[in-house]
Amino acid sequence: MLLWALIVGLSFPAVGLMSEGLPPLLLTAMRFTIASLALWPLVRRAPAFRPSRQGLVLYVLMGLCTAGFFGAMFWAAHRATALSMSTLYVSVPLLAYGLGRLFGVERRAGGLLAILALGAGGALALAWAGKAGQAGGLQLGAGETAFFLGCLGSALYPVLTKWGLARGWLPDGAGVRTFWSLVVGAVLVGLMGLAAEAPRALAAMTVSDILLVAYLGVFSSGVTYWLMQRGTGALTPGAVTAYTYLVPFVSVVLVVVGEPERMGWQWVPGSLMVVLAIALLLRRPVDPPATPAAPRRCAASS
Template sequence: MRAHLGMLLWALIVGASFPAVGFLSDGLPPLLLTALRFAIAALAMVPMVRGREDWRPSLPALALYAVMGLCLAGFFGIMFWAAHRVTALSMSALFVTMPLIAYGLGRMLGVEPRAGGLLAILGLGALGALALAMAQTGGDLAQLQFGWNEVLFFVGCIASALYPVLSKWGLARNLLSKDAAARTFWSLAGGGMLIALAGVTFEPVDALSRMQMGDVLLVAYLGVFSSGVTFWLMQRGTGVLTPGAVTAYSYLVPFVSMVVLFVTRPQLIGWHWLPGSLMVIAAIVTLLKRGSGVASRPVGQTG
């Protein structure tokens, strides 16, 4: 239950961070900003991992952390690339498949048990999140498009879904540290270096000089909380929950963003937001009840 509550906090932090990103100055390079966020997040993990016996990974573990970092870099890199090429509704429709993908990949790698109840929860949450996306666009189905740009974004969603699956797989085989902070540090460090390399290659580095003090403070906040704390909570949840259950909390992110939007712009409140909100809330409540009523399985014991 503590892992479920941690993932609930994860959704609250991530959902509240999306509106905060809008306060950054225009024209700043997104990949380099993300690399900076990851660097700050990794540094914030250092006090938590220093002195841990197993925080220094073996060579096989380092290779797995590199693949996990590639998953993070792939998702964020593709997401920024797709931001101006894929409609918001299409991105939302593809993103809601991520928990179902995580469940399928987890089944393939033997870290996810067969669970019809969880599949039903994931389906309900996906419908709710998609309904919220439809409400945000005013029900304009013309924005729902699928082409090669959308295919590439879907590849990024697969990479994001693979991250907790690989974490669970590495834990089950005693490759990765049992400490969530150590796993967070190494995956963020690996992902941050890859994103930084992409940023230096494709973005103007001197654009960072346009950052104002408010931008620096906001990036520091996003680095520590929206990246560091959230990835630590995800790794903490992955140690107890299955990949499908961990990623299911991504359905709550658009709901939290909607609440923040209503607080700042109450004139946007309308009945069209209600169906998706109810479905997302029902899915998360059911997931919490399922977590409190079912004993957690040991890592690697999937039945």
């Protein structure tokens, strides 16, 4: 999950390098397709590769979650700063914890909730530091609103995964789960893109745009969702998504490296809070998830 946080943190500036005017939904479908093709040789002979009927329904819902998040990410790329987007992303752990409680896959854990609050406070402090000296302070614009809705879908993704694993509707292999959710997501978001956007706009893509989409497809989509699936198999949704608190910290490091003149004391409190939250999370014993009892039927159904 530490590697996951690093890749996600690097993806926000990468998205901002894309040319303006490109269709975000179709770009997202391209990302998912590239990620699926990269995973195909690794999972096609895996046990329980073919999904059950119940599993297919869950994959559709999970595909919608990923499609919503990445579609919002592309759309907001030129309407919100990379630091603002990565900071909004810190709402995901608290949302995942609450949704996990609602679905019965997250136990009541005051210690975890305190860690989530500490990390969220640190991320917000980094946001204030990033906005220092700018008129208007933190504002909620159209880009930020759309991206927050995408974050809601991102929070629901591990909850649905944990819920499906508990009921035996999803296989144990993280690669298989990642592959099918991305395939379904590519189909769904591609259909939405064809209906709402102009495919001919893709002709404006430059070589650098194509390389960026390929990078984001393999790493920011394929690898990160495989890592999250691996983590979700062992941790609760709230604990898994808590590592998103490192994402704005990565963005801050990039800002400081690229613009060292911006380095100052205002970055220290938030950075320390985020690092402390992750350290406490790593030292915290893994609690068994509160999973509803259900027969494991995935292998038989497949």
